[in-house]
Amino acid sequence: MSTLNHQTIRKAIRERIESGEWLPGAIIPGEVDLAAEYGCSRTTVNRAMQNLADDGLIERKRRAGTRVKEIPTRQTTFKIPIVRHEIEASGARYRPHILERKTIKAPNHIAARLHLKKGAKLFHLVTAHLGDGRVHAVEDRWVNLAAAPDIVNAPLNEISANEWLIRKVPYSSGDVIFSASAAAAREAEAFETKIGSALFTIDRTTWLDNVYITTMTLRYRPGYNLHSRL
Amino acid sequence: MSTLNHQTIRKAIRERIESGEWLPGAIIPGEVDLAAEYGCSRTTVNRAMQNLADDGLIERKRRAGTRVKEIPTRQTTFKIPIVRHEIEASGARYRPHILERKTIKAPNHIAARLHLKKGAKLFHLVTAHLGDGRVHAVEDRWVNLAAAPDIVNAPLNEISANEWLIRKVPYSSGDVIFSASAAAAREAEAFETKIGSALFTIDRTTWLDNVYITTMTLRYRPGYNLHSRL
DNA sequence: CAGTGGTCTAGACCACTGG
DNA sequence: CAGTGGTCTAGACCACTGA
CATH class of the missing domain: 3.40.1410.10 (Chorismate lyase-like)
Known part of the structure; x- marks a missing residue:
């Protein structure tokens, strides 16, 4: 029942950021903690977080951990039309x-x-x-x-x-x-x-x-x- | 020495497509075969292939396999400037x-x-x-x-x-x-x-x-x- | 130098879909 | 219904870097 795929976790974390639970600049719990919280493997959390980083919502650094971006990178993908x-x-x-x-x-x-x-x-x-x-x-x-x-x-x-x-x-x-x-x-x-x-x-x-x-x-x-x- | 990370494999496959080894519309070997060829796990090949699909180079379907796109989807990502x-x-x-x-x-x-x-x-x-x-x-x-x-x-x-x-x-x-x-x-x-x-x-x-x-x-x-x- | 993310592996099960 | 990609797991090692 509890769907533990990376997309679900990605969405859940996104919502926690949007709701203001983690403010811009704040540090987010490490992958191990999140894996424990959501009851899945770290691999799955890692995948969700990498996607969020691609989206420009968070910034990740080794040793320093993951933070919510101060100013989110706004980016759009355009399909170049034929x-x-x-x-x-x-x-x-x-x-x-x-x-x-x-x-x-x-x-x-x-x-x-x-x-x-x-x-x-x-x-x-x-x-x-x-x-x-x-x-x-x-x-x-x-x-x-x-x-x-x-x-x-x-x-x-x-x-x-x-x-x-x-x-x-x-x-x-x-x-x-x-x-x-x-x-x-x-x-x-x-x-x-x-x-x-x-x-x-x-x-x-x-x-x-x-x-x-x-x-x-x-x-x-x-x-x-x-x-x-x- | 042989770097077996997903980025290397991604680049290698990209080059095989660009060189014409696999023509547009042609089917690409399955993930298991590629994993054997490159001597890595299927997980790694899978990751490389998913990235290539995001790039618009290939099209993947369950059961049907992976094909080189007939007309590559041209897309660019613009950072919306502040x-x-x-x-x-x-x-x-x-x-x-x-x-x-x-x-x-x-x-x-x-x-x-x-x-x-x-x-x-x-x-x-x-x-x-x-x-x-x-x-x-x-x-x-x-x-x-x-x-x-x-x-x-x-x-x-x-x-x-x-x-x-x-x-x-x-x-x-x-x-x-x-x-x-x-x-x-x-x-x-x-x-x-x-x-x-x-x-x-x-x-x-x-x-x-x-x-x-x-x-x-x-x-x-x-x-x-x-x-x-x- | 220790803790974080980055990545790989081997194996497994599932979902979809073409033949 | 069988073969493909999609995904998850548990565990492992590595690279980087901040304290």
Whole structure:
């Protein structure tokens, strides 16, 4: 009957913190004591406590014990959306529309982002992501041709460059930057809005083992937002 | 010498996935096999695999085994910054400056956000967060006076409302929305920019056990961005 | 240097679910 | 209904670090 799993204990301890039984900065009983109190093994308590530490609620130090954080670390996890999925989730039909597509030498600021020498050959692609014909987002992407030469032959009218690259190097690492930017002429036209409109923007650079693959800027239509739980 | 901890195994398996040894969709050997291969207990392998599942690299199902995800779930964890910390981290001196402060009946859209009846009494506070005198962000906050009546007496010239509330209800839950918005007259003046400039914006609503405490909109100075690793 | 958390082990039982 | 992952246990050793 008494469910002694780590999730139950985790929740119980969380509630004791939230209720104020253990105030911020206060020390929490050691794992051995808690194990005795809850009638389970220390392993189980340990697991619950490690999860709470991951959540940013407590701070653990060897020898010093476990304390409730003075200022809880607020953190949220965002799933970086795949544009096609966002559009299809809203019930619309997805279609990528290529606005620009050419192979050129890297401009300096892009070469720097991809850690390449000046003048390296890059594939430049500008795509409008359409949902039922309306532009949902505009993507400006540069691909390192040394890392992914085949992209010049990819059927980018059917599959977006992003998904094509994910298939090629699925488990690469990356940087993400969220910001707000002003619509330039191209975006203003695509979104049927004024130049200078505020657009939610994601910058992303991707690499695998020190080989930089691609960098892109994704500008969403006015009014778009990203939602999460704290 | 052979370090058999779960982190080592986690990294090893990650590399086998990234190298393409196990392709997306393919099934991975069971925990027992891997334990034998790496010469450790199943518990350790299990831990490594659970972490990889949290990372979004693999998918695990009882009976069906573990598979490499077809489309890796891209997710990042953002630490929600405390404005004072951001400013102090840049070496500047933090000071909150109150632009507006009054107790009024809730406008409808705010009452809705806080799940309150129309006309409930709220505390409305507009704060400019200054770093060495320059405005870093403008905060527009509404506090449910039924949940936190003492805020009317808080020394908000010294401590920001956010930090005051964190001290009061440290471990509340919340919603977070990231977006881009256009500077209104007040923000344009504060940031010394034009009306309509694109501002990175965080909306946040906080509650504890079904009692809604506060909702706020935080607009950052032009050029601000949030950075994270994928 | 002693006490705390971090981790591993071997074994066990359970829950779920695909064949 | 059998095989997989999910979890718990009891015990052990280690690493770190504050008193």
